[in-house]
Amino acid sequence: MARDVPSTPNHIRLTSHPGQGTTGAPAIQWGAADPLLRGPIVGSTVNRSQRNVIGTHSGSYGVYRALAVAAGSLERGHRTDLTNTSPTDVIGPHPQWADPHKIVSIDPWGAMVARVYADYIEQGYDIRPTLAVTRAHIDLPEIRQAMAFGRLKADGEVLLENGSAVVTKVAVEPVWWLPGVAERFKVSEGELRRTLFEETGGMYPELVTRSDIEVFLPPIGGQTIYIFGNPQDLANPAVTLTARVHDECNGSDVFGSDICTCRPYLTHAIEECIAGAQSVAHGGRGGVGLIAYSRKEGRALGEVTKFLVYNARKRQVGGDSADKYFLRTECVAGVQDMRFQELMPDVLHWLGIRKIHRLVSMSNDKYDAITGSGIEVGERVKIPDSLVPADARVEIEAKIAAGYFTDGSVPDEAQLAAVKGRGLS
Ligand SMILES: Nc1nc2c(ncn2[C@@H]2O[C@H](COP(=O)(O)OP(=O)(O)OP(=O)(O)O)[C@@H](O)[C@H]2O)c(=O)[nH]1
Numbered sequence: 001m002a003r004d005v006p007s008t009p010n011h012i013r014l015t016s017h018p019g020q021g022t023t024g025a026p027a028i029q030w031g032a033a034d035p036l037l038r039g040p041i042v043g044s045t046v047n048r049s050q051r052n053v054i055g056t057h058s059g060s061y062g063v064y065r066a067l068a069v070a071a072g073s074l075e076r077g078h079r080t081d082l083t084n085t086s087p088t089d090v091i092g093p094h095p096q097w098a099d100p101h102k103i104v105s106i107d108p109w110g111a112m113v114a115r116v117y118a119d120y121i122e123q124g125y126d127i128r129p130t131l132a133v134t135r136a137h138i139d140l141p142e143i144r145q146a147m148a149f150g151r152l153k154a155d156g157e158v159l160l161e162n163g164s165a166v167v168t169k170v171a172v173e174p175v176w177w178l179p180g181v182a183e184r185f186k187v188s189e190g191e192l193r194r195t196l197f198e199e200t201g202g203m204y205p206e207l208v209t210r211s212d213i214e215v216f217l218p219p220i221g222g223q224t225i226y227i228f229g230n231p232q233d234l235a236n237p238a239v240t241l242t243a244r245v246h247d248e249c250n251g252s253d254v255f256g257s258d259i260c261t262c263r264p265y266l267t268h269a270i271e272e273c274i275a276g277a278q279s280v281a282h283g284g285r286g287g288v289g290l291i292a293y294s295r296k297e298g299r300a301l302g303e304v305t306k307f308l309v310y311n312a313r314k315r316q317v318g319g320d321s322a323d324k325y326f327l328r329t330e331c332v333a334g335v336q337d338m339r340f341q342e343l344m345p346d347v348l349h350w351l352g353i354r355k356i357h358r359l360v361s362m363s364n365d366k367y368d369a370i371t372g373s374g375i376e377v378g379e380r381v382k383i384p385d386s387l388v389p390a391d392a393r394v395e396i397e398a399k400i401a402a403g404y405f406t407d408g409s410v411p412d413e414a415q416l417a418a419v420k421g422r423g424l425s
Pocket residue numbers: 245246247248249250260261262265296297298299300301305306309310329360361362363366395404
């Protein structure tokens with residue numbers, strides 16, 4: 001490993017120093033329809049005078065990049081070679097991209113920077129994609145099972161004979177336009193900036209010293225989109241869209257933990273998306289399917305908090321029960337949920353979506369955020385009862401009592417108290 005990295009500066013230079021100015025930093029006019037007028041996002045950590053954002057690229061992985069530079073395995077200021085990296089499918093531009101209030105947490109031009117900002121890149125600006133579009137085959141045991149039971153049939157297009165589904169997938173990194181984010185949360189921009197500064201331990205001084213810089217690349221996880229069928233159809237409200245927006249639950253999604261409904265609901269949604277995208281001749285709906293997966297582990301409380309809550313739930317007097325489900329979370333975390341679905345619809349607007357015909361979710365927070373942002377929702381598809389693991393009854397009944405969508409009855413207090421989970425074994 002090369003340890004002699006000569007380019008690390010001896011003096012720390014603070015971008016918060018007002019004397020430094022923004023000479024050379026392109027202006028950003030958020031929501032401008034013309035990408036050149038909107039201006040490129042420049043988050044280079046090397047050429048400070050060209051930066052027009054607070055923070056840096058890659059979300060939380062920016063810290064690993066720093067580590068790689070510190071360890072000498074990455075050359076400081078390495079420029080991405082964008083040869084052959086362009087999107088496999090063109091998405092947009094859609095009219096929503098030109099509305100500064102519809103999209104505030106994604107750079108809509110993030111997948112095509114190499115093309116639209118080619119001149120800037122030629123002049124030496126370090127402009128990096130914040131979105132990447134590719135294609136893949138996904139292979140899930142639940143989908144092969146659905147084929148074995150005759151619920152899905154291969155069509156050679158969306159679903160192959162070997163059980164793989166063909167998808168277009170998009171990786172999304174967050175790019176926050178602070179005035180718009182503040183507006184979403186109904187707080188002043190100053191209040192948002194000060195709180196972000198203080199609650200990150202003063203990590204980004206520019207939040208409070210550089211009010212002229214409005215864009216923040218936050219050190220958080222992003223999203224991944226999986227599209228079944230033609231991505232262009234997402235923007236056509238006449239094409240039936242089956243969609244699920246899903247928040248990360250590593251324990252269930254990946255490891256099959258049975259305390260919640262996350263993986264079964266996700267795989268059910270994938271099955272619905274495949275059927276939704278298949279042709280009518282193959283038993284499908286002749287539409288398009290979408291899964292938007294957000295890195296918001298444990299309702300964005302993080303996995304440590306989540307596991308603490310599991311212990312508290314299962315050790316409480318009387319054992320784990322649905323009536324105490326949210327109370328235990330609140331006791332540990334101080335809040336039930338920190339996901340804030342307010343920013344979630346941005347990705348749907350980026351895709352040009354105006355109508356979701358079948359929303360595979362029971363969450364009232366998701367529903368309210370989506371419809372509140374101007375997207376029409378038709379049917380809401382709940383998780384089939386047979387897919388709810390025994391130990392996840394506590395969660396699902398507590399959610400229904402708290403306002404989640406159901407086509408059955410809402411449990412009362414006594415019924416909730418009677419729904420019990422397993423002990424700690
Ligand atoms: N803190 C905490 N988080 C949980 C618990 N159980 C599940 N989660 C998290 O809750 C989130 C569930 O998100 P989704 O699967 O999108 O579901 P939802 O928002 O409840 O709504 P649906 O769309 O109806 O499934 C994930 O981030 C999980 O990690 C729990 O007991 N405590």
